[in-house]
Amino acid sequence: xxxxxxxxxxxxxxxxxxxxxxxxxxxxxxxxxxxxxxxxxxxxxxxxxxxxxxxxxxxxxxxxxxxxxxxxxxxxxxxxxxxxxxxxxxxxxxxxxxxxxxxxxxxxxxxxxxxxxxxxxxxxxxxxxxxxxxxxxxxxxxxxxxxxxxxxxxxxxxxxxxxxxxxxxxxxxxxxxxxxxxxxxxxxxxxxxxxxxxxxxxxxxxxxxxxxxxxxxxxxxxxxxxxxxxxxxxxxxxxxxxxxxxxxxxxxxxxxxxxxxxxxxxxxxxxxxxxxxxxxxxxxxxxxxxxxxxxxxxxxxxxxxxxxxxxxxxxxxxxxxxxxxxxxxxxxxxxxxxxxxxxxxxxxxxxxxxxxxxxxxxxxxxxxxxxxxxxxxxxxxxxxxxxxxxxxxxxxxxxxxxxxxxxxxxxxxxxxxxxxxxxxxxxxxxxxxxxxxxxxxxxxxxxxxxxxxxxxxxxxxxxxxxxxxxxxxxxxxx
Amino acid sequence: xxxxxxxxxxxxxxxxxxxxxxxxxxxxxxxxxxxxxxxxxxxxxxxxxxxxxxxxxxxxxxxxxxxxxxxxxxxxxxxxxxxxxxxxxxxxxxxxxxxxxxxxxxxxxxxxxxxxxxxxxxxxxxxxxxxxxxxxxxxxxxxxxxxxxxxxxxxxxxxxxxxxxxxxxxxxxxxxxxxxxxxxxxxxxxxxxxxxxxxxxxxxxxxxxxxxxxxxxxxxxxxxxxxxxxxxxxxxxxxxxxxxxxxxxxxxxxxxxxxxxxxxxxxxxxxxxxxxxxxxxxxxxxxxxxxxxxxxxxxxxxxxxxxxxxxxxxxxxxxxxxxxxxxxxxxxxxxxxxxxxxxxxxxxxxxxxxxxxxxxxxxxxxxxxxxxxxxxxxxxxxxxxxxxxxxxxxxxxxxxxxxxxxxxxxxxxxxxxxxxxxxxxxxxxxxxxxxxxxxxxxxxxxxxxxxxxxxxxxxxxxxxxxxxxxxxxxx
Numbered sequence: 001x002x003x004x005x006x007x008x009x010x011x012x013x014x015x016x017x018x019x020x021x022x023x024x025x026x027x028x029x030x031x032x033x034x035x036x037x038x039x040x041x042x043x044x045x046x047x048x049x050x051x052x053x054x055x056x057x058x059x060x061x062x063x064x065x066x067x068x069x070x071x072x073x074x075x076x077x078x079x080x081x082x083x084x085x086x087x088x089x090x091x092x093x094x095x096x097x098x099x100x101x102x103x104x105x106x107x108x109x110x111x112x113x114x115x116x117x118x119x120x121x122x123x124x125x126x127x128x129x130x131x132x133x134x135x136x137x138x139x140x141x142x143x144x145x146x147x148x149x150x151x152x153x154x155x156x157x158x159x160x161x162x163x164x165x166x167x168x169x170x171x172x173x174x175x176x177x178x179x180x181x182x183x184x185x186x187x188x189x190x191x192x193x194x195x196x197x198x199x200x201x202x203x204x205x206x207x208x209x210x211x212x213x214x215x216x217x218x219x220x221x222x223x224x225x226x227x228x229x230x231x232x233x234x235x236x237x238x239x240x241x242x243x244x245x246x247x248x249x250x251x252x253x254x255x256x257x258x259x260x261x262x263x264x265x266x267x268x269x270x271x272x273x274x275x276x277x278x279x280x281x282x283x284x285x286x287x288x289x290x291x292x293x294x295x296x297x298x299x300x301x302x303x304x305x306x307x308x309x310x311x312x313x314x315x316x317x318x319x320x321x322x323x324x325x326x327x328x329x330x331x332x333x334x335x336x337x338x339x340x341x342x343x344x345x346x347x348x349x350x351x352x353x354x355x356x357x358x359x360x361x362x363x364x365x366x367x368x369x370x371x372x373x374x375x376x377x378x379x380x381x382x383x384x385x386x387x388x389x390x391x392x393x394x395x396x397x398x399x400x401x402x403x404x405x406x407x408x409x410x411x412x413x414x415x416x417x418x419x420x421x422x423x424x425x426x427x428x429x430x431x432x433x434x435x436x437x438x439x440x441x442x443x444x445x446x447x448x449x450x451x452x453x454x455x456x457x458x459x460x461x462x463x464x465x466x467x468x469x470x471x472x473x474x475x476x477x478x
Numbered sequence: 479x480x481x482x483x484x485x486x487x488x489x490x491x492x493x494x495x496x497x498x499x500x501x502x503x504x505x506x507x508x509x510x511x512x513x514x515x516x517x518x519x520x521x522x523x524x525x526x527x528x529x530x531x532x533x534x535x536x537x538x539x540x541x542x543x544x545x546x547x548x549x550x551x552x553x554x555x556x557x558x559x560x561x562x563x564x565x566x567x568x569x570x571x572x573x574x575x576x577x578x579x580x581x582x583x584x585x586x587x588x589x590x591x592x593x594x595x596x597x598x599x600x601x602x603x604x605x606x607x608x609x610x611x612x613x614x615x616x617x618x619x620x621x622x623x624x625x626x627x628x629x630x631x632x633x634x635x636x637x638x639x640x641x642x643x644x645x646x647x648x649x650x651x652x653x654x655x656x657x658x659x660x661x662x663x664x665x666x667x668x669x670x671x672x673x674x675x676x677x678x679x680x681x682x683x684x685x686x687x688x689x690x691x692x693x694x695x696x697x698x699x700x701x702x703x704x705x706x707x708x709x710x711x712x713x714x715x716x717x718x719x720x721x722x723x724x725x726x727x728x729x730x731x732x733x734x735x736x737x738x739x740x741x742x743x744x745x746x747x748x749x750x751x752x753x754x755x756x757x758x759x760x761x762x763x764x765x766x767x768x769x770x771x772x773x774x775x776x777x778x779x780x781x782x783x784x785x786x787x788x789x790x791x792x793x794x795x796x797x798x799x800x801x802x803x804x805x806x807x808x809x810x811x812x813x814x815x816x817x818x819x820x821x822x823x824x825x826x827x828x829x830x831x832x833x834x835x836x837x838x839x840x841x842x843x844x845x846x847x848x849x850x851x852x853x854x855x856x857x858x859x860x861x862x863x864x865x866x867x868x869x870x871x872x873x874x875x876x877x878x879x880x881x882x883x884x885x886x887x888x889x890x891x892x893x894x895x896x897x898x899x900x901x902x903x904x905x906x907x908x909x910x911x912x913x914x915x916x917x918x919x920x921x922x923x924x925x926x927x928x929x930x931x932x933x934x935x936x937x938x939x940x941x942x943x944x945x946x947x948x949x950x951x952x953x
Contacts, residue, residue: 047574051794053567053675054554054576056708086790088836090813097793145798274836276845279680279787281709 030057051095076111576673593628623653648898655922750914789832
């Protein structure tokens with residue numbers, strides 16, 4: 001089973017991820033309160049979310065449909081009957097003293113996703129309610145609780161321990177992110193907590209028959225930290241085992257500031273959650289008609305979109321896969337190519353635009369570059385109004401201000417000089433001013449051609465149509 | 479006075495709603511020492527009565543128009559303290575109304591107070607209430623039964639003609655039997671549990687107390703409703719139980735238990751039971767003997783499942799959000815002190831048993847096994863109903879007993895529920911009615927029907943009450 005290229009010092013890391021995804025339903029999983037992020041504390045709270053005595057949960061059908069959609073997208077089994085269980089523990093942000101979740105009969109089981117040709121199995125995905133939020137830094141000597149999040153629907157996606165490296169874990173996580181955003185069942189925003197990840201990490205020797213003892217790293221909230229936390233944990237475990245000690249089964253926390261994991265609680269102090277079927281919710285049947293309904297309304301999945309873009313716009317497989325990596329980019333691309341050239345659009349999205357996003361560490365939906373505006377820019381490159389070099393400047397300006405492309409070009413006089421007569425005058429002047437270089441070129445120093453092009457661009461501030469400049473220079477120098 | 483009489487007097491304007499309420503409070507004051515109420519609402523009740531009298535035409539046709547009623551203090555009442563018999567909720571004012579009390583309000587009834595009960599409905603004698611025990615109107619040293627002891631005593635003492643209760647393991651039927659009135663536990667799911675403070679969610683079911691089958695039928699008509707807010711609520715065709723009383727169900731096959739004399743039932747209760755059987759034969763019905771050797775394992779199953787669910791249901795009382803809150807240094811201290819101070823001994827005992835049977839390593843041995851026994855009892859009843867229309871049993875092993883028996887023999891108290899628990903485990907409807915008199919105390923017996931056969935068991939009880947007077951006896 002071991003893949004040798006993932007061995008570290010002869011040790012095989014074995015990783016499984018539990019990903020919590022907040023679902024984009026209108027209301028909470030068991031109450032009529034709005035499911036929304038970023039509202040004033042304790043304003044989205046119903047009697048049910050407070051766990052008042054005598055109140056009862058009623059299941060949100062929307063969450064069920066979203067769970068089914070995830071199951072369909074991961075080729076999983078959808079439960080004929082699912083059962084909700086109570087997970088009992090005391091915590092101030094858990095108003096009922098138990099969380100309603102699914103243990104033995106989840107909505108989805110035995111799915112899988114493909115990452116670079118490797119199959120990662122999904123053990124199960126189950127519906128559960130989120131807890132409220134405890135805050136310890138609002139007041140000096142008091143902790144407070146915000147129950148807006150209490151009862152928000154979560155889909156917890158549990159992988160099999162099929163992952164063999166931190167890098168693979170990130171790829172898997174990105175795949176899950178891609179699926180849930182394509183399905184529109186979650187915004188997948190890790191920094192706001194709408195996608196959270198726990199990692200189970202252990203190490204073993206390649207020929208060991210059993211997995212090593214694992215540590216669970218809780219609540220990692222970015223792709224970058226998932227990689228760092230797992231890598232730290234692998235190194236820590238190797239160090240422990242190689243020094244002849246034993247790994248303890250425990251829950252650990254990742255500290256992103258110190259870049260380390262720390263023990264939170266050992267197995268000995270682990271909670272006994274006393275799970276049992278929730279008597280307030282009878283076993284819930286999922287009729288085949290409902291599954292069909294979800295299937296018929298299922299959003300286009302990444303692979304389908306990729307295939308379609310290749311066929312419709314002649315993209316190669318690599319470009320199509322990069323464009324389709326996240327739904328926002330794919331949607332952006334499709335907007336842009338309504339009027340602009342697809343190949344050029346792909347090149348600029350994957351190149352300069354992507355570089356800006358990375359540099360500023362923002363997402364496409366957060367930046368000021370809008371599809372229509374970007375599309376105009378591509379058109380102006382295509383029709384020769386602006387050069388690629390100028391386009392870079394235009395894009396920088398859009399990035400800063402979001403200003404209209406045509407206004408930028410007009411305002412700064414960025415139009416390309418494609419007037420042959422005008423360019424010829426400029427070329428003539430340059431050749432006259434640089435007689436020695438002309439002689440050298442004619443005597444065989446071909447490389448000097450670039451010098452003349454450079455001189456033209458310098459004088460025209462880069463606005464000269466490069467094709468035309470080449471043409472004129474060749475003619476005049478022959 | 480029976481519900482039928484009170485309603486007729488109101489409808490004929492013989493007695494106004496206001497006079498009814500005043501009469502209730504006169505009786506409440508005469509019976510103060512019975513400790514029936516946790517809270518009384520004299521002012522509000524009078525106000526509502528006056529409103530009803532002033533708008534007589536709007537209320538005269540309502541099923542409970544102008545009828546005073548008492549509710550077990552387990553039903554949340556908006557803006558009014560709801561204690562569930564516990565210190566934990568001594569000052570708890572719910573911002574919402576239970577479906578049961580709302581239905582009763584809409585039907586024109588007047589709530590005069592909230593009745594005393596065993597703490598969180600855990601008890602069979604009403605002695606676990608934080609607000610002190612209720613006294614049985616039939617004898618000052620006797621318990622009224624539990625957990626709906628206050629509601630049963632209220633009707634028995636003639637304060638109101640009807641009251642509401644809840645029955646998880648017999649909490650309506652046992653006090654009905656001990657107080658000499660009629661009480662019905664409906665099919666699980668017939669009455670909404672919304673706003674009813676949970677003890678054991680899979681068995682808790684609200685039901686009516688009244689002097690007779692008529693009162694129970696009319697109140698059940700009001701209480702039962704399909705409720706979207708309760709996922710365990712049954713969606714079914716609505717029937718009028720009051721009208722069903724007149725229906726002719728023909729000659730019935732009634733199941734009786736083989737070897738019932740070996741269950742530890744007192745001679746007096748058995749004698750009354752045999753008398754009732756004779757009456758039923760006179761009415762033209764016949765008996766079929768049933769083998770129910772699993773009966774006693776019901777108690778074991780119940781005393782695992784009910785504590786398990788209660789340990790979870792009562793977790794919300796942690797001092798953080800509502801209810802009693804102890805002074806504490808840190809969060810664990812807060813949990814510990816709040817729950818030690820707020821819960822009485824019986825509740826704490828059941829929470830501990832419940833947490834134990836659900837804990838890792840014990841779940842299979844206790845909880846899972848108890849669920850298996852529960853399914854077995856359910857399928858046993860299913861097979862019974864292939865050959866009989868209903869089952870006839872005594873309600874209790876004995877008549878009303880002396881207070882403070884619990885301390886000397888706690889197991890005896892749990893055994894109190896032997897004959898009532900099977901209907902809860904299976905989710906079946908059952909009605910207890912007074913069927914005799916011995917030692918100057920009433921005895922009770924019960925019909926257990928098939929699912930949603932409330933019409934049948936009410937009808938048969940009514941037919942018996944047409945030819946007997948046990949339900950008319952008052953202390």
